[in-house]
Amino acid sequence: MGFVRHDLPTIENGGTMTRSNAEKTDESTEEPTGDRLGFERRPLLKAVGAGTALAAGAGITTAGGDEDDESHEDDGYDGTDEGDGTDTASETREIHPVYGYPARDAAAIPDSIEPDHEITLDVAPPGPDQPPFLYFDPTGLRVDSGDVVQFTFASPDHTVTAMHPEIGLPQRVPDGAEPFSSPVQGPGSAWLYRFDHEGVYDIYCAPHLDFGMVMRVVVGTLEEAELPEYARTVEDLPSREDVSAGLNEMSEQNEGCEWPNLMPAGILGTDALDAMTIQRAGTVPFSAVVEELGYELIEAPEGPPSEVGEPTVRVRDHPDYGELLVGPEGMTVYMFDQDTRNAGESACSGDCADAWPPLTVDGDREPVAGDGVTADLETFERDTGERQVTANGWPLYYFSRDEEPGDVQGQGVNDVWWVLRPDGTPLRTDSDD
Ligand SMILES: [Cu+2]
Numbered sequence: 001m002g003f004v005r006h007d008l009p010t011i012e013n014g015g016t017m018t019r020s021n022a023e024k025t026d027e028s029t030e031e032p033t034g035d036r037l038g039f040e041r042r043p044l045l046k047a048v049g050a051g052t053a054l055a056a057g058a059g060i061t062t063a064g065g066d067e068d069d070e071s072h073e074d075d076g077y078d079g080t081d082e083g084d085g086t087d088t089a090s091e092t093r094e095i096h097p098v099y100g101y102p103a104r105d106a107a108a109i110p111d112s113i114e115p116d117h118e119i120t121l122d123v124a125p126p127g128p129d130q131p132p133f134l135y136f137d138p139t140g141l142r143v144d145s146g147d148v149v150q151f152t153f154a155s156p157d158h159t160v161t162a163m164h165p166e167i168g169l170p171q172r173v174p175d176g177a178e179p180f181s182s183p184v185q186g187p188g189s190a191w192l193y194r195f196d197h198e199g200v201y202d203i204y205c206a207p208h209l210d211f212g213m214v215m216r217v218v219v220g221t222l223e224e225a226e227l228p229e230y231a232r233t234v235e236d237l238p239s240r241e242d243v244s245a246g247l248n249e250m251s252e253q254n255e256g257c258e259w260p261n262l263m264p265a266g267i268l269g270t271d272a273l274d275a276m277t278i279q280r281a282g283t284v285p286f287s288a289v290v291e292e293l294g295y296e297l298i299e300a301p302e303g304p305p306s307e308v309g310e311p312t313v314r315v316r317d318h319p320d321y322g323e324l325l326v327g328p329e330g331m332t333v334y335m336f337d338q339d340t341r342n343a344g345e346s347a348c349s350g351d352c353a354d355a356w357p358p359l360t361v362d363g364d365r366e367p368v369a370g371d372g373v374t375a376d377l378e379t380f381e382r383d384t385g386e387r388q389v390t391a392n393g394w395p396l397y398y399f400s401r402d403e404e405p406g407d408v409q410g411q412g413v414n415d416v417w418w419v420l421r422p423d424g425t426p427l428r429t430d431s432d433d
Pocket residue numbers: 121134157158159205206207208213
């Protein structure tokens with residue numbers, strides 16, 4: 001199985017920011033139909049709701065041109081792969097001209113890849129008179145030929161995709177540039193790409209093209225007179241009318257909707273993203289683009305954006321017990337038989353809590369369910385003021401003797417501490433073994 005499919009999240013399980021924002025604009029676009037899901041290679045990618053991941057996936061598969069490319073699975077996708085001992089580091093760590101270098105953990109990119117620039121993919125919440133923005137920041141970037149750019153994913157369900165006919169959009173990359181794309185990636189991950197061809201690269205996020213999630217990279221030093229035609233016009237890009245018509249087609253309920261989305265043509269048509277402006281400035285922040293469009297970039301309400309969508313509780317497969325709930329770092333969590341389900345209090349404090357530290361969330365954060373977690377996650381306030389996470393009504397605890405992800409030293413201790421299934425039911429096993 002290729003990693004693209006493996007890592008295709010949908011809006012439904014994708015986390016918080018995108019979901020809540022998308023819901024605001026997409027309320028009327030639910031109920032995807034079979035027709036909609038059939039990806040057509042049209043200038044307008046269908047890109048809302050359940051169609052999102054499919055559109056992105058289709059684009060990426062096309063980009064690769066060979067979804068059975070086994071070799072890429074060994075390219076160190078998780079960024080921590082030590083390899084099988086037969087590949088040299090340079091072979092496994094190379095930045096592929098089509099696939100780039102996806103790193104599941106942005107903090108674990110090998111030292112051999114040194115990015116020259118960084119771009120963040122993120123979401124800004126909606127304001128009273130403006131939609132949510134899905135954006136690359138900076139939105140305009142000038143690099144030298146051969147420079148490596150790290151794209152850092154701060155919120156769920158984005159891609160970094162070349163505007164290229166093989167991926168369904170007009171060519172807006174230099175001649176000879178590959179139809180590159182990242183997989184659909186989520187918070188905490190990164191994707192690296194080397195820009196080898198001088199010229200103008202227009203890039204988009206496939207799931208969020210309709211939201212105007214596009215950017216421009218200028219490679220090398222260009223003369224205004226030699227700019228390619230596509231850098232002077234946005235007429236070949238989906239217009240507001242195209243995007244609205246496409247979105248309205250998706251559901252009868254959408255008929256006559258006016259879509260507040262920033263449009264691809266609207267973004268790339270700004271003076272701020274003029275290729276010469278980018279070249280002079282070096283970087284053009286997204287705030288400058290939205291200001292030119294009469295909006296204001298609203299910062300996400302709290303915390304570093306990279307943490308907003310991080311799952312609080314995940315599912316991890318254990319060789320003996322199967323799928324279990326674990327905390328954000330992968331450490332096993334347990335329930336306590338002395339607790340009362342849904343009581344909103346904990347029977348474990350003091351010394352007990354030293355041995356069994358509660359899984360807590362900071363501030364006003366809501367716990368976020370990772371892929372496969374079907375238990376309802378809630379919180380209550382402990383006597384200490386900390387907010388402890390519950391799953392299916394059971395307060396969750398770590399065990400202090402567990403040292404690494406996968407450890408289940410706490411299972412069956414005193415016949416009262418138990419691991420939990422993804423739906424939050426305790427797994428009570430015979431502790432004699
Ligand atoms: Cu996106």
